[in-house]
Amino acid sequence: MGELTTDPVAPVVAEPPPAAAVSEAQVVAFLKADPLLLTRHPVLLEQLEVAHAAGSAVSLIERQVELLRGKNQRLEARLEKLIDSARANEVRADKTLKLALALIRAPSLAAIAAALRTAMRDDFGLDDVFIGLHPPLFKRHDIDGIVPIEAGGAIARAWDNFLRTRLIDCGPIDPERARLLFPKCEATIASAAVVPLERDKHLGFIALGSADADRFQPRQGKLFLEMTAELVSAAIRTRLN
Helix, strand or coil, rough: CCCCCCCEEEEEEECCCCCCCHHHHHHHHHHHCCHHHHHCHHHHHCCCEEEECCCCCEEEHHHHHHHHHHHHHHHHHHCCCHHHHHEEEEEEHHHHHHHHHHHHHHHCCCHHHHHHHHHHCCCCCCCEEEEEEECCCCCCCCCCCCCCCCCCCCHHHHHHHHHHHHHEEEEECCCCHHHCCCCCCCCCEEEEEEEECCCCCCCCCEEEEECCCCCCCCCCCCCHHHHHHHHHHHHHHHCCC
């Protein structure tokens, strides 16, 4: 009888569990928690590659330099814009001071109107100016540049909403309304700013006109217009009293 043999059973080796997947958010959090990691392993900076918009791959260092260069260019552009704005504001402040002195020194209502018209034309590049005053404070028709705003008159009807709200009105102006405010202007007024004088006391309003349709826009800044109206109001009150 032959010898019975059996094959030895091979031992079963358990496979290690699969490594848990690391999410992108975990990697980002880890790097933020240990910002010196790449400093301790500088070789990674050269080995890591980042896809470029052009389709090529660049090292992390090159990518960082590129990002910093772009950021610096944007910061320089913003700084240059701020400097230009500061210079423009300085020039405007000097011109406003010049206007204030001219209005203070004006000996009459006619001189006030002339000083305002000259400043707006020569210093601010506008084409014409209108000053309207409410009766009974002003009823005269013999002063060039100053007009009484008579209730029910053409000007009062054309600016009924403005006279009711007393809010600064800037933007394009149609030819008919422009002729009411600037009848002697040689240029065709395409945009205007209408600004109340002493809003709470209803002294009147001024209108600044320009042949440039884009000079006055509804959403533009109002500070300069408010300052001009305050200067004109103070000068007129002094001469009316």
